[in-house]
Amino acid sequence: MEELDCLQEACGLFACVACGEWPTNLDVAHIIYLGLVALQHRGQEMAGIVTSKGENKKKYAVHRGVGNVSQVFSEDHLRNLRGNLGIGHTRYSTHGGTEHQNAQPFVVYTLHGLLAVAHNGELVNAKNLRNKILENGVGLSTGSDSELITQILSMPPPEGEPHGADWLGRIRHLMALTLTAYSLVIMHDDVIFAVRDPFGNRPLCIGELLPPGVIQESKHGDFEPEGWIVSSETCVFPSVSAKLHREIEPGEIVQVTKHGIRSIGTVSRPDNKPPALCIFEYVYFARPDSILEGQMVYMVRKECGRQLALEAAFKADIVSTVPESATPSALGFSEVSGIPYAEVLCKNRYVGRTFIQPNPYLRQLAVAKKFGPLSANFRGKKIILIDDSIVRGTTIGAIIRLLKESGAKEVHIRIASPPLHYPCYMGINIPTREELIANELNADQLAKKLGANSLVYLSVGGLLSAVQRGISNNGKPSGHCTACLTGKYPVELEW
Ligand code: SF4
Structure with a gap:
C-alpha cells in the first residue's frame, strides 16, 4: 500500500x-x-x-x-x-x-x-x-x-x-x-x-x-x-x-x-x-528495522510474503512491489516461489505528500508523478506485483495501468495482508465500512475493476502464522488485534 x-x-x-x-x-x-x-x-x-x-x-x-x-x-x-x-x-x-x-x-x-x-x-x-x-x-x-x-x-x-x-x-x-x-x-x-x-x-x-x-x-x-x-x-x-x-x-x-x-x-x-497488539504494526505502521515482541518487523513482512507464495503462487516471470513498504514481502514471495525479484517502479522521493485524487485521470497523473516505470525490467513479461494492503483501491489501478501501458504482458496482484472489512476504533484512521473496497467487491471483481489479471489476498491464518513467532518479555506467547479484518474487537465497544 x-x-x-x-x-x-x-x-x-x-x-x-x-x-x-x-x-x-x-x-x-x-x-x-x-x-x-x-x-x-x-x-x-x-x-x-x-x-x-x-x-x-x-x-x-x-x-x-x-x-x-x-x-x-x-x-x-x-x-x-x-x-x-x-x-x-x-x-x-x-x-x-x-x-x-x-x-x-x-x-x-x-x-x-x-x-x-x-x-x-x-x-x-x-x-x-x-x-x-x-x-x-x-x-x-x-x-x-x-x-x-x-x-x-x-x-x-x-x-x-x-x-x-x-x-x-x-x-x-x-x-x-x-x-x-x-x-x-x-x-x-x-x-x-x-x-x-x-x-x-x-x-x-x-x-x-x-x-x-x-x-x-x-x-x-x-x-x-x-x-x-x-x-x-x-x-x-x-x-x-x-x-x-x-x-x-x-x-x-x-x-x-x-x-x-x-x-x-x-x-x-x-x-x-489475550493481549491485542495492533497487527497492522507488522503489516504497515512500524518501521521494518523495529523490533516488536522480540522479532524484527522486516522479517515478519518477509514471512507474510513467504506465506502468500504458499497460498497464491502463480507461474510468472518476475515478482515485484510498489516501493517500498511491501519490498520484504516481495522478497519472501520470490524466495518461496523461485520467481526472480525485479524492480518495476522507480519512486520519485521528492514529490512530497500526494493526496487522494477524486477521479481516475487525476489519480493516473498522481501515480505518474510519483513513479517511473522501469520498463526494461518487465517489457513483455508477466509480473506478480506485491502490495501490503488495499484500503479504498484508489491508486493500485493507476499503477497497473502504468505498468501495462509501459509493456507489461500481465499484472497479477498479491496482497500481503487479508481484506479490510471493519473500521478501527483504536486510533487508526480506517474509512467507514462503505468506503472499504473489500466490502464492495470480492477479489475477482476487484481484479477486474482494477485491470489486473488476478488478485489474491493473504489469509487471516497466513498473517497470524507469520506474526505469531513473537513472544513477550516474560516468554508468554503474544496476542494480536485483527478487528479490522475479522470484526472481533479486543473489548466490547461502548457507544
Ligand atoms: S482494528 Fe485493525 S488497525 Fe485497528 S488496532 Fe485492530 S488491527 Fe490495528
Whole structure:
C-alpha cells in the first residue's frame, strides 16, 4: 500500500531522562528531537517537546507546532528546551484536527504540580468518558482523547484505590476507566511514567543511552547508562546511540528516573483475555528495522510474503512491489516461489505528500508523478506485483495501468495482508465500512475493476502464522488485534 491510499497511524512517543544532575552533559532536547525524527513515519501533522530540569516544579520548557518534526523545531527552539528530562510527540490526528491546541504533549497545572502527557492511540470508550468528565464539571478545550486522559490523571482516584492518591493510584484509576487503546509517557517533577494499556494495543519500549565508546552489543550491566529513553519503536535507538533494554508489557507501568527504571505496577485484562497488539504494526505502521515482541518487523513482512507464495503462487516471470513498504514481502514471495525479484517502479522521493485524487485521470497523473516505470525490467513479461494492503483501491489501478501501458504482458496482484472489512476504533484512521473496497467487491471483481489479471489476498491464518513467532518479555506467547479484518474487537465497544 503506498501512501496515496493508506491507513494512517496515530502518533509516535518518545521520552528521555539523563542519569546525572542538572546541568547534565546530555542534550536531552536534541535526543528527543532525533527520536521524533526517527518516529516521523507515525505522524507528520504536528510535533512537540516538553522538558524539565526536574527540581523546578513550577516550570516546564515547551515547544509545539504544526508540521513535521524538522519544520516545527529550529536550533533556537532546541537550545531553549533546557532540562535533564523530557517527553516528545509526533502526531497524526484521528480526533481533534490539526489546530495548534491539539499539539502534544499536553501540559496542565494540577493540585499536585505540573503534569505533561503524550498519548498514542484512541480510547474505545472516549464518548462515555467525556460525558462523565463533563458531568463532573470539568471543561475540555479540545476534542482529543489525549486531553481527556490528562484531565483524568489530574483527578483524585476514588477512595479504596490501594495506591491512594499518588501517581501510581491516579494512573491505575485511568487504566480502570479505559482498557484500550493507549501508550503514554507522563512527566511529573523528576519522574517519567511509561504506560502501556492492558491489551498492549500500541507498542512502547525502553532503551539505555550508551556512554561514548560503548558498542551496541554490550550487555546491560557492563556499563553505566548515560540516560534512559522510552520510545514507540526501537528503530530510534541507533540514531540516538541507545540499545533496547526491553519492551514494556501490556498493562505495565514503568517509572523512569535518573536512578534507572522500575516496574511499579501492572493492570490485568478482564476475563483472561489475550493481549491485542495492533497487527497492522507488522503489516504497515512500524518501521521494518523495529523490533516488536522480540522479532524484527522486516522479517515478519518477509514471512507474510513467504506465506502468500504458499497460498497464491502463480507461474510468472518476475515478482515485484510498489516501493517500498511491501519490498520484504516481495522478497519472501520470490524466495518461496523461485520467481526472480525485479524492480518495476522507480519512486520519485521528492514529490512530497500526494493526496487522494477524486477521479481516475487525476489519480493516473498522481501515480505518474510519483513513479517511473522501469520498463526494461518487465517489457513483455508477466509480473506478480506485491502490495501490503488495499484500503479504498484508489491508486493500485493507476499503477497497473502504468505498468501495462509501459509493456507489461500481465499484472497479477498479491496482497500481503487479508481484506479490510471493519473500521478501527483504536486510533487508526480506517474509512467507514462503505468506503472499504473489500466490502464492495470480492477479489475477482476487484481484479477486474482494477485491470489486473488476478488478485489474491493473504489469509487471516497466513498473517497470524507469520506474526505469531513473537513472544513477550516474560516468554508468554503474544496476542494480536485483527478487528479490522475479522470484526472481533479486543473489548466490547461502548457507544
Ligand atoms: S482494528 Fe485493525 S488497525 Fe485497528 S488496532 Fe485492530 S488491527 Fe490495528
